[in-house]
Amino acid sequence: MSISATAAPLPKANFPVRRMDFSFAETSKYWWSGDPFMTHFMNNLSSLFPHGEKFFVDSVRAVRKQIEDPQLQKDISAFIGQEAMHSKEHQTYNDYAQAHGIDLDVLDMRIKVLLEWVTKFTTKKQRLAATCALEHFTATMAEQLLAREDINMQMTDPRMYKLWLWHAIEENEHKSVAYDAYLAVGGGYWLRTLTMASTSLMFIGVIAWFQLDLLRKDGQLFNWSSWKYGLKALFGPRNGYITGLIRPYLQYYKPGFHPSQQDTVALENRWRTRLGFDG
Ligand SMILES: [Fe+2]
Ligand SMILES: [Fe+2]
Incomplete structure (x- = not known):
């Protein structure tokens, strides 16, 4: 019998890498229901992704050799691809914003400098813990975007709608990968939770700074009706987007927490069908 016939089949990744190619040539400047504040909030988040997600990939890649589980190795490859x-x-989104006079390149550059500084003063395990923390943010923000029709229906541009919901599905598909890598290299509770606390402060500080900067440069800093709309959408006591993140955020501090404890499989399936993905 040949070797290939007797060898155990190689595992497949638990989720696919989808090739996308968005164009925002037809997208207007204030694509979130015509509102400057919420459009800039999304611009703000988008400015973090090109270098932020590269940091996640580098953090996981840095410990990859220490991981023996073949299934996790496959999932790491798919995570890197996603x-x-x-x-x-x-980056395509950020170029579109730039064409509308919204300078996301300068924000992107600040993130690059910040992450280079973080990389210089931390260990591999600390950077992986920071990645787990930020992946928890992206997964829970994404889950809420998928689950809350009242929020996602405010994304009135169809291309942006598809970009953000595609990204949201994938953040949930791969939400356990960095965390499992962290556990596999012996990462513990205190480093995980202390890193979450410090990363949160940095994340909130950056978002607040960038939001004010975007509004000011766009001449919208004193647009009170837009502030009112945005603050209600984000911090409304009953239905605010960020208000809804508080509970899942606190769960991260529980000993024994694991991202998969929040079951999003049915939600992901529903959205895969809705967006016409076959896998
Ligand atoms: Fe992502
Ligand atoms: Fe992610």
């Missing part, structure tokens, strides 16, 4: 595609498509 995040690389997100970086690429968000």
Whole structure:
């Protein structure tokens, strides 16, 4: 019998890498229901992705050799493929914003400098813990975007709608990969949760800074009706987007937490069908 006939079949990744190629040539400047504040909030998030997601990939790649589980190795490859595609498509988004006079390149450059600084002063395991923390943010933000029709229906541009919901599906598909890599290299509770606390402060600080900067440069800093709309959408006590993230955020601090405890499989399946993905 030949070797190939007796060898155990190689595992397949648990999720696919989808090739996308967005164009925002037809997208207007204030694509979120015509509102400057919320459009800039999404611009803000998008400016973080090209270098942010590269940081995630580098952090996981740095420990890859220490991981023996063949299934996790396959999932790491798919994770790298998905995040690389997100970086690429968000660069397309950022170029579209730039064409509308919204300078996301300067924000992108600040993130690059910040992450280079973080990389210089941290260990591989600390960077992986930071990646787990930020992947928890992206997964829970993405889950809420998928689950909340009242929020996602405010994305009135069809290309942006598809970009963000595609990204949201994939953030949920791969939400356990960095975390499993962290566990596989012996990452523990205290590093994970202390890193979450410090990463959160940095993340919130950057978002607040960038939001004010975007509004100011666009002449929208004193557009009070847009502030009112945006603050209600984000922080409304009952239905605010960020309000809804508080509970899942706190769950990260529980000993024994794992991203898969939040079951999003049915939600992902529903959206795969809705967006016409066959895998
Ligand atoms: Fe991503
Ligand atoms: Fe991710």
